[in-house]
Amino acid sequence: MMSLAELQRRIDHGDLSADDAIAQSCAATDERDKTIGAFVCRAKGARAASTGPLRGIAVGIKDIIDTSDFPTEMGSTIYRGWRPRADAPVVMMLKQAGATIVGKTTTTAFAANDPTATLNPHNPAHTPGGSSSGSAAAVGAGMIPLALGTQTGGSVIRPASFCGVAAIKPTYRLLPTVGVKCFSWTLDTVGLFAAGVRDLAHGLAAMTGRPELLPGAASSAPRIGVVMQDFAGEPEAAGSEALRIALAAAERAGASVRALALPEIIAEAWRIHPTVQQFEAHQAFAWEYRVNYDAMPPLLRGRLDESRGTTPAEYDEARRIADRARAALAAIFEDIDVLLTFSAPGAAPKGLASTGDARFNRLWTLMGTPCVNVPATIAEGGLPVGVQVIAGFGDDAGALEAARFVEEALARG
Template sequence: MLSLLDLLRRMDAGTLPPDGALALCREAIAAREPEVEALVHLDETARPGAAGGPLAGIPLGVKDIIDVAGLPTRMGSPLYEGNLPRADAAIVAMARRAGAIPLAKTTTTPFAYLDPTRTRNPAVPDCTPGGSSSGSAAAVAAGMLPLALGTQTGGSVIRPAAYCGVAAIKPSARLLPTVGVKCFSWTLDTVGLFAASVQDVAHALAALARRPELALPEGDPLTNHAGIRLGILHQDFAGDPEPEAAAALDEAARAAERAGARLVALESPPLLADAWRLHGIIQNFEAAQALAWEWDAHRDALPPELRGLLDEAQSVDAALYDDARRIVHHAREAARGIFAEVDAILTFAAPGPAPRGYASTGSSRFNRLWTLLGDPCVAVPGLESADGRPVGVQTISRFGRDEKALAAGAFVAAAIAARR
């Protein structure tokens, strides 16, 4: 994989020219893209900008529900063939201001739902890369891009990161703008980032959000974050994990404890289980409105998973939706108590390793609650199942404390690496 921090250091030192990262990405894309199929469009005219910035010279992948001026946005659907936005989405404009170079549009499941893409998982080619941000996770895992944008409505950033063995962050809700991003659920949709390491995603988030305090300090995370308090939460309300995920969480927790973390066993308040069950009501009620034109005008052209969801969503009652929102509001208040004695939660990033085959993008059941609550989540790579498939864990902090989720993620990643 390409580390954006390493690329920046090399460009700053003059050992890599200003367009060197772009050249490396083009070379890797030429070599890997035919087998991975993570991209839907490559901008052959992309060049480094004249201005500097914290991401100067860093090529960027953009999920194909996010507008880039002059590049097609197809939403993963033939309905949007020929759709050429005239303006950047706000997040892309922010990336340009920081010096990043939008180089490629990455594959998305149609309208960021469940119907799979053609993209292959670079870590385990016979397994799904996950979704809906399939191409962004796969492009980073294949070393074709050092940074990519995705979105999460259920688990569409953290899950593909876990399946492909890369780092990612789903920030606190509304930290990054969704203007110019195709809406699925305005309450839930969150722009997220993929990169090679937790330090990389922290630097990128700090640059995009213009919050330098989110960047992690240089040096050993085990020293920088010594004594960090990690709460172990199994999310029983979401069902049982697969054995590989249970083993990975246990291994990550033991590695973190050996490295000096303080572990606290956590129980979730019952209200969180109630909120978890309401994710679908909020998502579906809003999706029926956000995708009203597609369903009204082109229902028969929609892929089966999405068509079925929208058919069912037409009957979601507004009063039920309003009740769900009230319960979720109270759940957000209850969730604050979980973080009273810990800096971050350590829990499953996905039910298990990537499923074999491409019929499914996997389940978001261990991600939905945190998307609903708006809490920051960091996918931590470095663990594998016995058969070599990546198995991620995630660190989560309370809303607005993204720096704590990132610090915990960097600590756990370093502890996992140090165990060997």
């Protein structure tokens, strides 16, 4: 994979020109995307910016995020050829930092669960995950060093785990969602994919102008609380093994590790996530669902059909539960630095009929907390499996620092 931080270092030291760095990404994409299918469309003759911390960095944008230079089709025939007049603010943040947008990456239709044809870069017989399928696959295949995705349930962390890349779902609203096709305004979060945790930190710091996100000289040993999320069901063997390996490595490196039982209100929040998501989805997709019903992607249309009876009272109660759960979770972070849990039930499922299960992700999306996927092991079939580092609301720097600690501990073995 391409390391964003290493490319920055080489460009800053004059060992590589910014234009050559872009050319390397374009050449890698020319070669590898023929089989992976991570891009919907690409720029012709992409050039590097002359200034900015991300000059020479090629970026892919999930195709539910508005771009003035490319169509935004959202994986749906309803928006085929649709061209926004303006870039979404998050795209402009990248451009202002000097990044070069080289194309739009595939998304499941409307970032729901109707799969794309994109293949897993480590084993083409398996899904890359979703809904940010193309972004995860493009970084995992070494085509580009940075990509944007979105998460409403588990659409950043899960495909990152399946494709063996680092990813961050930042704190809710750290990155703006204006100009991003809405699914659920309470949940939708823009996230980043990169080769490693250090790369995520450099990318997010450059976009947001927050130097506190940059990695320090050394990461300190965190206090880790391990949560199994029993309310979400049992993980598969590969998921359990990834967590075991990560915990053992963190303990050997000096981290304090202890098991935590989450309060019942947090389990209840996990249960009501679909209520919030689907109630808001009916409003977010009102035009598509009412005016273009037959053209709606079938799996999403079926979910909307099934949830038509959700009442405002049920939605309001779900939001009250979520608020109480967030308060309970904040209290837990008074005694620990981060939580560690599964990024996905296991390795990527075989075939393209499903993008996998978000049951170990959706609680943390509802809580709005920063989450980082760290690749932890390789399962049968050469399929990566990651673990998820979660910090308190607003502590994106702490999430990245602890994730880097776990990443470095795993590298030492």
